[in-house]
Amino acid sequence: MNTPAEGRHRVVVVGAGFGGLFATKALRNAPVDVTLINGTAHHLFQPLLYQVATGILSEGEIAPPIREILRRQDNVEVRLGTVTDVDVTARTVTATAPGISYTVGYDSLIVAAGASQSYFGNDQFAENAPGMKSIDDALELRGRIFGAFELAELETDPEMIDRWLTFVVVGAGPTGVEMAGQIAELAHRTLPKQYRRIDTRRVRVILLDALDAVLPSFGDHLSTRALRRLHQMGIEVELGNRVVGVDATGIEVDTPRGHQRIESMTKIWAAGVAAPPLAARLAEATGAQTDRAGRIQVNPDCTLPGHPEIFAVGDMMSLNRLPGVAQVAIQSGRHAADQIKRRLRGKETGQPFSYHDKGSMATISRFSAVASIGKVRFSGLIGWLLWLAVHLLYLVGFKNRLTTVLHWAVSFIGRGRSERVATFQQVFARRALLQVGPGVVRLGERTVPAPDTPEITEPR
Amino acid sequence: MNTPAEGRHRVVVVGAGFGGLFATKALRNAPVDVTLINGTAHHLFQPLLYQVATGILSEGEIAPPIREILRRQDNVEVRLGTVTDVDVTARTVTATAPGISYTVGYDSLIVAAGASQSYFGNDQFAENAPGMKSIDDALELRGRIFGAFELAELETDPEMIDRWLTFVVVGAGPTGVEMAGQIAELAHRTLPKQYRRIDTRRVRVILLDALDAVLPSFGDHLSTRALRRLHQMGIEVELGNRVVGVDATGIEVDTPRGHQRIESMTKIWAAGVAAPPLAARLAEATGAQTDRAGRIQVNPDCTLPGHPEIFAVGDMMSLNRLPGVAQVAIQSGRHAADQIKRRLRGKETGQPFSYHDKGSMATISRFSAVASIGKVRFSGLIGWLLWLAVHLLYLVGFKNRLTTVLHWAVSFIGRGRSERVATFQQVFARRALLQVGPGVVRLGERTVPAPDTPEITEPR
Incomplete structure (x- = not known):
């Protein structure tokens, strides 16, 4: 335990994603007291969420405890909480956790609360098409994806079997492409010999994008x-398709050829992101502008107008049309930390943030990825080996790297998926599938008779 | 895919725990078609549940998919479902899964539905003192245990800090002893350097038993x-204590010295087991007796009275006061399979089940366990090495053994816990801690004012 030194410069960091975590690490040797506030106790390696949702990695492998990562950094205090307000005049941040709320004062503030899924004004889609932004999301989707094959195996109605074996992924960015690819691999490589009635290779994976x-x-x-590889894998890629409705048993799409309904029990939303409500509050308080996704228009040095002590970084900031990727978050987080350190040393501040594009990559299947580094483009096996190398290097900074390598070996060299658990709750308590009364089961819009003893109790 | 051969002997196995799984495996080369029905898609290695609840292992490591274990056994079909009824005259089993129910006919039936947690008539205890019988339970407890330290760190009220840092385990059998030991190790070895305000070594772990x-x-x-070792670890063992009440913030106990209340936010129930409702239905249908725990009194050959085609095995059967342990389930499951094979070969059946006690063991902490094998007793390091050897040998039959060994190395040689994820839902949506209205937070019995903006939205 340490106690803050009297009179030290207080930095509050909101969010322990890539931006907040790397800002905090960059303040390691600075004469500051850092309070890092996050809504969960874990950092999240978001680019690998799809591997949790499809059974390759455990949630612990991509979500190390923030406290463990920072345990040797004495000048930081980690606090659980969702930040509900910032008072830019009094310079305080208010956060809530279950049963408690608290206020922390700051001299400098780094806001790195990331982005949440955007349904473009259709939040009602969320129940039937979960997003891909948190561990909660990935575990929910893992339960739905593996549960779909189980329920398809039980069905006798051919239409229902088709619905269970149709997976729709909305959004053809890296997350959507990776999810679609992994579901196809699951159906074609891991599962075929494990079912007796259904042929999992008959699965339809549909990737939609507007x-x-x-x-x-x-x-x-x-x-x-990438498109060619997706086609080779049998994934149906439907571009220029705008989703206009999502319900328990299907999805409604406006296509270039008119309206279409796709029957599918499992829909995954990887389409849009929006800044959290905190961004709007900060913008209002400081007079900053926000862009269409709700991100805060920051000054070139990542500060807010008239508030050189407040930085917005990563997915929350709108600056030079920078993409919402981990490297932008990491580098802008470090930039904010550097500015604070310069100020404390009495140096001139206000240096503009300049982003060094280290490239981007997306895996499509095992042994196949696309990667773009500077002006060089890689695809296929070389792209995938690059993906592997970069992720292995990055993981060196974390524990669990050995189990991660083992899990990758199981999935990429073998055919297995080691982390396939769907809990009883996930499969049996899904709202769209719940029994609505004695003798009646509601299945999406269909109502079917239930057996005599509808009480579901959990077996061992 | 295979289709059942016409006229083959049909075996239905209810439950894929140790009893059902090993019965199914023993029927591998028999001329039968097996239908294995289970409420989840995974087998559960129940004796290691406590390691999931305390962050050592991932759920995938102790809950391999049933289909994967049995993928090379062509004569078995795995079906998801909770069995709601057995018609012993028509010889059919009825099961439900979300949105569907189905009926399967049998020639032989092996019922191995295990046991669920028993609160001895006080099921209302469950919400505030979850049991330890399923993956759902272990993940719930993992969220509560790790969440408790997070919320203690935020508290300023000393009484609340003490409540968060007091863990009560009810039941001093192997599961309870192992849970208590692991929570103590967590607090003393893994967490101390990771918190700034609380001293996790101040934790109270109380182990109660009637x-x-x-x-x-x-x-x-x-x-x-074992008692001596628990005391050495600082665990308070309170024997002859009967729990008479459990609420959000504490537990009420009748002790030899009168009534006592223990203030604690985290209660774990490892006290009793009861057969699932299916046992009572089967007993009623066949005229079998049940014991106090609701288990079915079987004939010496594990069959039900008047029904040589129905076997009850494992935790569901009451026979010769056999304990509810994995080896009894495994051996009685195999016995039932053998009886079926004998009948099909035209051999005499009705052989009594004889249990070969291979010994039992329980870990108390790393490097310390008690083990009893025949008349030989081991404790301390030797007991622990035996525990390790037996579990490593057993795990050889499963995938994931390498990651399990790595996770054990991390936890037993190092101080880490690799699988510590508490989801946002688990921590923020716990009913006892929920906000009950604008401006008001309900915390157990206390009502405290909430901050101005009580709407909790999930950050990234």
Whole structure:
């Protein structure tokens, strides 16, 4: 335990994603007391969420405890909480946790609360098409994906079997492409010999996007390569398709050829992001502008207008059309920390943040990825080996790297998925599938008779 | 995919715990078609549940998919479902899964539905003192245990800090002893350097039991050894204590010295087991007796009275006062399978089940366990090495053994816990801690004012 030194510069960091965590680490040797506030006790390696949702990695492997990562950094205090308000005049942050709320004062504030899933004004889609932003999301989707095959195996109605074996992924950015690819691999490589009635290779994986390209941020060449690989894998890619409705048993789409309904029990939303409500509050309090996704328009040095002591970094900031990727968050987080350190040393501040694009990559299947580094483009096996190398290097900073390598070996060299648990609750208590009364089961819009003893109790 | 051969003997196995799984495996080369029905898609290695609840292992490591274990056994079909009824005249089993119910006919039936937690008529205790019987339970407890330290760190009220740092385990059998030991190790070895305000070594771990010994089934010698080791670890063992009430903030106990209330936010129930409702239905249908725990009194060959085609095995059967341990389930499951194979070969059946006690063991902390094998008793390091050897040998039959060994190395040689994730839902949506209205937070019985903006939205 340590107690803050009297009169030390107080830095509050909101959010322990890439931006907040790396800002905090960069303040390691600075004469400051850091309070890091996050809504969960774990950092989240978001780019690998899809591997938790599809059974390759355990949640612990991509969500190390923040306290463990920072245990040797004495000048930081980690606090659980969701920040509900910032008073930019009194310079305080208010956060809530279950049963308690608290207020922390700051001299400098780094806001790195990330982005949440955006349904573009259709939040009612969320129940039937969970997003891919948190561990909660990944575990929910893991339960739905593996549960879908179990329930398809039980069905006798061919239409229902097709519904269970149709997976729709909305959004053809890296997360959507990776999810679609992994579901296809699961159905074609891991599961075929494990079912007796259904042929899992009959699965339909449909990847939808409103834009007219997959992975558009990777440029035409890699986008075309990725599309070709997705087609080879049997994934149906439907571009220029706008989702207008999602319910328990299907999804409604406006396509270039008119309206279409796709029957599917499992829908995954990887389409849009929006800044959390905190961004709007901060903008209002400081007079900053926000962009269409709700991100705060920051000064070139990542500060807010008239508030050189407040930084917004990562997915929350709008600056030079920078993409919402981990490297932007890491680098802008470090930039904010550097500015604070300069100020404390009496140096001139206000240096603009300049982003060094280290490249981007997305896996499509095992042994196949696209990667763009500077002006060089890689695809196929070379892209995938690059992906592997970069992730292995990054993981060296964390524990669990050995189990991660083992789990990758199981999944990429073998056919297995080691982390496939769907809990009883997830499968049996899903709202859209719940029994609505004695003798009646509600299944999406269908109502079917239930057996005589509808009381479901958990077996061992 | 295979289709059942016309006219083959049909075996239905209810439950894929130790009893059902090993019965199914023993039927591997028999001329039968097996339908294995289970409420989840995974087998559960129940004796290691406590390691999931305390962050050592991931759920995937102790809950391999049933289909994967049995993927090479062509004569078995695995079906998800909770069995709601057995018609012993028509020889059919009815099961439900979300949105569907189905009926399967049998020629032989092996019922191995295990046991669920028993609150001895006080099921209302469950909400505030979850049991330890399923993956759902272990994940719930993992969220509560790690969440308790997070919320203690935020508290300023000394009484509340004490409540968060007091853990009560009810039941001093192997599961309770192992849970208590692991929580103590967590607090003393893993967490101390990770918190700034609380000293996790101040934790109180209280182990309660209504009986007057810990691990009574291990005999006086080992029971005394175990008690001594628990005391060395600072665990408060309170024997002859009967729990009469559990609420959000504490537990009420009748002790030999009168009534007592223990203030504690985290209660764990490892006290009693009861057969599931299916046992009572089967008993009623066949005229079998049930014992106090609701288990079915079986014939010496594990069949039900008047029904040589129905076997009850494992935790569901009451026979010769056999204990509810994995080996009884495994051996009785195999016995039932053998009886079926004998009948099909035209051999005499009705052989009584004889249990070969391979011994029992319970870990108390790393490097310390008690083990009883035949008449030989081991404790301390030797007991622990035996525990390790037996579990490593057993795990050889499963995937994930390498990651399990790595996770054990992290926890037993190092101080780490690799699998510590508490989801946002688990920590923020716990009913006893929920906000009950704008401006008001309900915390157990206390009502405290909430901050201005009580809406809790999930951050990234």
